[in-house]
Amino acid sequence: MTEPEFDIFVIGGGINGCGIARDAVGRGYRVALAEMNDFGSGTSSGSTKLIHGGLRYLEHYEFRLVREALMEREVLWAMAPHIIWPMRFVLPFQKGGVRPAWLIRLGLFLYDHLGGRKLLPATKTLDMRRDPAGKPLKPLFSKAFEYSDGWVDDARLVVLNARDASDRGALILARTKVMSCRRERGRWTVEVEDQRTGARRTFTAKMLVNASGPWVDQVLASTMGQNANRQVRLVQGSHIVVKKKFEGTRAYFFQNPDNRIIFAIPYEQDYTLIGTTDRDFEGDPKNASISPEEIDYLCSAASEYFAEPVSSQDIVWTYSAVRPLYDDGASKAQEATRDYVLKVDATDATPLLNVFGGKLTTYRRLAEHALEKIAEEIGGKGSTWTATSRLPGGDFDVNGYQEQVAKLMAAHPFLGAAHAQRLVRAYGTAAFEMLRGAQSQNDLGRYFGGDLYGREVDWLMVHEWAHQAEDVIWRRTKQGLRLSADEVHVLEEYMAALPARSVG
Structure with a gap:
């Protein structure tokens, strides 16, 4: 049986792949997507689960990325008010700490004004001796800054993009591994294998999108036979979940002496989520798991702030994921760019789009930029539409x-x-x-x-x-x-x- 030809075949069912597939099918392209495991089972479900501008990225002068992310916060909130909602973050300040007060104020001023904020409350200063946010912290923190960002159920964001893409006509294949891709007479021939049954199918497509996250270089080498230079820097981020450390709906932003930061976030009513770490990773991303050193780091860093220390005995769950950052040559993992890079290889007039980097907050804009490159290669269809769309189940008011x-x-x-x-x-x-x-x-x-x-x-x-x-x-x-x-x-x-x- 001959499978239908597609305009676009997407490899990877993380947030970027599903976001691109949804945007493309909504414009009228014929789209197929294959994910070798479950949707969002890699990087996209191992995040700190924030829709945020990235306050600390301002220190690395990533103003374009921060502005784009800030502008996306309210767009995404409106798209999916069931799985995305606003959250206030408390940044305790200590005189003589890692960053001076003037620098924090400047960063938060830019944060409030770079991104077209309309509904999210502005930054304010807290007296921690009077504000309830000071209660779970050590008394040496008498002052704090409070600002707005958002929370997201990351894995559900992925699957709802896949669901909507399917509802709009895309062929969405879970647990289906791409075994080989080859250029033949101006088309891609893509062979896939169902990981549950072993059944194989062959598709053709005008354009291929490699959105396989941490496996992007591996896909280039193993399925396409390309000896690609390493273009992805794998950085592991680990999180711990402990029994609830504080009451209320606000989260904390903690600055560490090594210039890294961690968050402590209310989680699933009865718990607190603490993370993340940043360290270079070698090996297969599927095997990423928290190390004893990372556990010690997170417990120690949180204990510098909480009056009641965090110990490994408090941990009820941990998770780790590998972030596929574009390798920009940064010396430290925490300094590597979080911006995304889209590269087209149009060998033999058979285009391939490789997706490097990216973050949850900017996935929708990444997809729009990907569609611009797709249109340049195989012709444009439709126009931008996702900014005013709703994900399944999100058709109610943001405050409803x-x-x-x-x-x-x-x-x-x-x-x-x-x-x-x-x-x-x-x-x-x-x-x-x-x-x-x-x-x-x-x-x-x-x-x-x-x-x-x-x-x-x-x-x-x-x-x-x-x-x-x-x-x-x-x-x-x-x-x-x-x-x-x-x-x-x-x-x-x-x-x-x-x-x-x-x-x-």
Whole structure:
């Protein structure tokens, strides 16, 4: 059977690949995308989960990147108010610290005025002796600056871009590895293999997009036979999750004596997320895991600020990911550029676009710039459209979250408040479709632990390419924090018994 020809074939189901696929299909291109694992299972789910301008990037004079990121904060918030929301960050100041007060004030002034802020509150100064934000910190921090950025459920941002791309007509292939790509008569011939069944398919496309993140150089070498010079600098970032260290919805921005910074962020109601580290990485990115040195670093750095020290015994979960930064020759990992670089190779009039670097906050603009290069190579279609679009479930006002929760509880009175809040945070208005017809808790199906039930698992398998328990408990939800090993095993058996119900 001959597969249809595509205009664009995207390799990589992280945020950049899914963002490019969504933008392209929305303009009228015929698009296919293949991801060798689960969507967002690499770098894109291992972030600090912020939609932010990158305050510290100002020190490296990356004004273009910071301005673009600042402008994107409210654009993305409007696109997906269920999985993105504003957060205030408290930056404690100590006289004689790493950065003088005037420099911080200057940075925050630029932060407030570079990016067209309209809804996010401006920076202000806090008296930590009176403000509740000072309570969990050591008393030596009497002053702080408070500024605005945003929070995002990173893995869900990826899968919702994939979902929307599919809904608009793109062919989205999960757990499908690209085995080879070759140029033939002005077209790409792409052979892929289903990682679950071993079945192979062959596609043709006018243009190939290599958005494989940390594997971008590896894809060039192994699937295309190119002896590419190393163009990606792999930098590992690790995070720890501990039992809640403070009350409230504000996060903290801590400056360390080595000029690095870490965040301490409210996480999943009962926890605090602390990270990240920055260190060069060698090896296969899939094997990235936190090191004892990184654990010690994060605990020690946080303990410099918190009155109650953070120890390794407090840790309930860790995660690590490798960021594929463009190799600009920076001497230190934390100094390497976070900006993205798009390079076109049009050998034999068969174009290839390689995507290097990037960050969650700028993924939509990266996709727009990628589409500009695609249009130059194979002809333009449509016009920019994503800035005013909504991701699935995000069709409500940016300040309408509580109203959606109230509506969901009114429609399904048996739901507990915390459960309803989590469902709206994850699925937005799609939660109503998920629960359609449910009149009692029994209608939610099998109970797996936490507040995870069969109806939600079934939904994720049918609508969001979830195939394994890990997909559900760590990427589509964070119920892994609340499920026991035995409960996860039961979930794995349940999902394995329902292969025919999966969309992939």
